[in-house]
Amino acid sequence: MLLLIGARAVGPELAGLPELVVSGLGREDARRLLDEVAAAPLDPLIAGRIVAEAAGNPGALVEWPGRLTGVGLAGGLGLLDAAPDDGEVRRIRALAAYPRMILLIAAADPVGDADLVLRAANRLGVVLEEALDGAAGLLTLDERATFRHPRVRLAAYHVAEPHDRRAAHRALAEADPRPDRRAWHLAAASPGRDETVAAALEQAAAQVGGPAAAAAFLQRAVAMSDEGVRRTERILTATAATLAVGEWDAARRFLPAGAPCLAAFQGREEEAAPLIKQDSDVARWCAAVLYNGLGRPEQAVAPVTDPVIARWALPELIEAAALSGDLDLARDALDRLTRAGADPGLRARGRALVTSGPDAGAAHAEAVERLSRAGPRPDLARAHLLHGEWLRRERRRPAARQQLHLAYDLFTEIGMTAFAERARRELRACGETLRERGRAVREIGLTAQERQIALLVRDGYSNPEVGERLFLSPRTIEWHLRKIFTKLGITSRRQLRTITGLEP
Secondary structure (H helix, E strand, O other), X not given: OXXXXXXXXXXXXXXXXXXXXXXXXXXXXXXXXXXXXXXXXXXXXXXXXXXXXXXXXXXXXXXXXXXXXXXXXXXXXXHHOOOOOHHHHHHHHOOOXXXXXXXXXXXXXXXXXXXXXXXXXXXXXXXXXXXXXHOOOOEEEOOOEEEOOHHHHHHHHHHOOXXXXXXXXXXXXXXXXXXXXXXXXXXXXXXXXXHHHHHHXXXXXXXXXXXXXXXXXXXXXXXXXXXXXXXXXXXXXXXXXXXXXXXHHHHHHHOOOOHHHHHHHHOOHHHHHHHHOXXXXXXXXXXXXXXXXXXXXXXXXXXXXXXXXXXXXXHHHHXXXXXXXXXXXXXXXXXXXXXXXXXXXXXXXXXXXXXXXXXXXXXXXHHHHHHHHHOOHHHHHHHHHHHHHHHHHOOOHHHHHHHHHHHHXXXXXXXXXXXXXXXXXXXXXXXXXXXXXXXXXXXXXXXXXXXXXXXXXXXXXXXXXXXXXHOOOHHHHHHHXXXXXXXXXXXXXXXXXXXXXXXX
């Protein structure tokens, strides 16, 4: 008989027994786990705070980030949406006013900037010595503001009255020199709609780190907008941005005003017509998505000037120009995308379209590799599709079919029916009649790429061999396998042979 005892600390009653000390994850492993469970790439500062507060505890790393969408995580304040722990709530309610206020200010700042927290506290007249003494053991202010546990941060925010939360955000906005964070805090400090704040959020969307963050700021801009033409324009932009990062359920919140955007992304030309006929950058962007999906790239060549919309429209322009034969325009758009600091996966996808031979093949593989780890599903699906089309033209049909199947499955899951049909046409050109493949993927909960990896591993291929077939590194295959094992409730490659429903 074996008796296992778990304890946070070894007391005298356990002294002398054999023990195994289970330590927390190191910072690098913790960040890797966070990247794995997060729905989208995280702002490095926000990710750093989550890792620091988790203190190596895997449960704390997956508990809330794993439940939030990419847009919900992007601004950082989505981390405050979960329900607080009752014990932590009682503990904070028992504190004096100044300790509660310093905890609230630190909780309201998503990146854990200790200097910013102190400046905001000074603006609110907080007596710092008294505040920090009372918050000892719950909050540490050194290089960053770090809570003892993310649950403490949640409780500190939820315990506060609404007017105190608004005051904390207002003080943070006044103390923060970064326009994007200032706009976000001003929105949280406003009791109602504010057109000035909405405009600031819209402008900030062009400056934030990634597409999910930009979509979060645009959604917030809609919420802060007064009724009128600008609100309608912002709804269209926010809808398209939310669709572009693959969060279609969130985009449907903007219906019916955003319906033409949804139609464009699904390839329904007639329903999208009222939008794509307009003379606006968001209309040109949606038209480019529509016509690229329908396989009519010459109609998708539509340059835009708005810096917010350009982050999504430039990849469309690169693809449309390259596939319609205007390589000079495609290269110019790629230069603009590069100067804007776009995602490396999107830049690689663009390079693949303006080069040829081995360089194009390497760029296509890089795009798939990067976007499979840190890209929205629509971008990954587009990378698979373009790679598959290139492989078919290179007469590498088996490899082309693998990429095109992955693209088709992803597009079908997302709901981008025109792009799915484009992948289907390419598969027919490879000599394959497509069967229904989405049912097993949905039932098991695996993505199209995860199912493909699971099938190859089940059939005995090693990680390097799987990576070679799917143009991914062995490390990326290992990363995907951990997610597959978790979803399927298994712990070994051998157990994949017992799983039914993997076959198309």
